[in-house]
Amino acid sequence: MKHAILPPLxxxxxxxAAARLGSFASAAKELNLTAAAISHRIKELEGRLDxxxxxxxxxxxxxxxxxxxxxxxxxxxxxxIEQATKSLRQQGIDGPLTLSAPHSFIHxxxxxxxxxxxxxxxGLMLTLRGESQLLSFRDNQADIGIRFGTGHYPGxxxxxLMTDSVSVLAPGTLLNHLxxxxxxxLMQTQLLLEDSSINTSEPWNTWQPWFREVGLTLEPSRHKMQFSDSGLVLSACAEGLGLCLCRHSITSRLLQERKVQAILPWRSHEFAYYLVSHPSEVDNPRIVAFREWLQEEIRAFEPP
Known part of the structure; x- marks a missing residue:
């Protein structure tokens, strides 16, 4: 007996897709094809089935x-098929995953x-470690990391993941009553907040170029309140303590809530966020799942 030949998948x-959605155009959109391609494939199927x-x-x-x-x-x-595929992938995804990332980015x-x-x-059991030092990923301290830098991480x-920009921020409460x-x-009269961990060789991360931009001189004796982390600096600014320099990535939510406001144009940052891991772990199902989700979130994140 002659076996029936299955139509192409x-x-x-x-x-x-066309039958479920009731439209060739909708099926084309779902499958990332043209409506003409959908029509051609269905005609081919009808021809094979007669x-x-x-x-x-x-x-x-x-x-x-x-x-x-x-x-x-x-x-x-x-x-x-979808359920079987999901079950197969989920079996490898369920379990612990430790992420090391800067406090400010996590928070x-x-x-x-x-x-x-x-x-x-x-089923993904995520553990978050807030830190900025680069780990070896060989001592089980972390499986994957997010770092803000040049992208040069030997081994x-x-x-x-994404680039960033920086600006001078002022508390929303301050701007409301001045x-x-x-x-x-503002830069002459308000307290300056500063991240003591910032590399001073990074343009726009220190106060001096911003003062030059508005035609002021930053006196060496000018008092600044220092913090060990950019997230703490941002929180202090939102609380109304003074002005700060901060990246748009970690400021976006407070900007939307109008707790802080950029008072000068955003400047592109020389550094970027990078996802780092040991080369042998690149195809780890848990890391792949986290990376895919993270990339989707970043694509939806709007730059200034």
């Missing part, structure tokens, strides 16, 4: 009775988004 996927599956109309398509029955069976099969950027990660991968796999909110006036 791409024709079945095109048919299932059965019409759709009735083409001026304003869309309708399933034939045969098409409806075929879709009911195929829909169950595709659902089973101000990552934590507000972690609910989405937990919803997608409930590690590094992947750029009559003179010109940048030069």
């Amino acid at each position: 791409n024709t079945l996927r095109a048919f299932e 059965i019409p599956l759709f009735v083409r109309q001026p304003r869309g398509v309708l399933l034939t009775e045969a098409g409806r029955r075929y879709h009911e069976r195929l829909s169950d099969i595709f659902t089973q 101000h950027w990552l934590m507000p988004r972690l609910e989405g990660l937990q919803a997608r991968h409930p 590690l796999h590094a992947e750029q 009559t003179d909110t010109r940048p030069a006036s």
Whole structure:
């Protein structure tokens, strides 16, 4: 007895999507194809089956009775494939994953988004370590890291995540009650907040170039309040203590809440965020799952 030849999978996927969505155009969008490509694949499927599956109309398509029955069976099969694939991937994703990242990034950027990660991968047991020193990833202290720098991390796999920019920020409460909110006036009269861990060789990360930009001279005797971390500097600014220099990535939420406000244009930063891991762990299912989720969140993050 001659065995039936199965139609190509791409024709079945095109048919299932078009039947489920009721539109070639919608199926094309879901599968990242053109409507013409979807139409061509369905015609190929109908030719192989020698059965019409759709009735083409001026304003869309309708399933034939045969098409409806075929879709009911195929829909169950595709659902089973999706469930089997998800179960297979999830089996490798469930378990512990330790992330090392700067305190400021964890607190101000990552934590507000972690609910989405937990919803997608409930079996992923994430441990967060707030630190800036680079780990070897050989001593089980961390599985993966996020670092802000040049991307030169010998012996590690590094992947750029996103660039950043910096500006002078003022507390929203301060700007609400002052009559003179010109940048030069604020920088002359308000307390300056400073991150003591910043590398002074990084342009725009220190106060001097900002003072030059508004035509002022920063006196060496000018008092500044120092903090050990940029997240603490930002929190102090939001509390109304004074002006600070901060990156847009960790400031965005407070900007939206109008707790702080940039008083000068944002300047591109020479450094960027990088995802780092040991080269042997690049294909680790837990790291892959975290990286894919993180990249989606970054694509949705709007620059200034």
